[in-house]
Amino acid sequence: MRTLAVTTMDPRHRVLCRIRIEGAEEAEKICLLxxxxxxxxxxxxxxxxxxxxEARIDI
Incomplete structure (x- = not known):
């Protein structure tokens, strides 16, 4: 089982997205997660x- 440290925190696996003011409303919706x-x-x-x-799911 993959842990948070491996799947999310490891810079080799995480994806960072820059959020601009134009995307603030959408970002606010996602932050509820x-x-x-x-x-x-x-x-x-x-x-x-x-x-x-389904092609983007890594199982």
Whole structure:
């Protein structure tokens, strides 16, 4: 099983995106993924599930 240290924190695997003022509204929506409330995160994932590109999933 991959840990957070390997999958997210390791600079070889993480992706950093610059957020500009024009993207502030979209960034605010995505930041809810970092909160402690589960319901908004679940809604975000469910809403994007139809746009899933299975070819990009690394299993």
């Amino acid at each position: 970092m909160g402690s409330e589960v319901a908004p995160r679940r809604q975000f994932i469910a809403a994007g599930a139809t746009e899933l590109d």
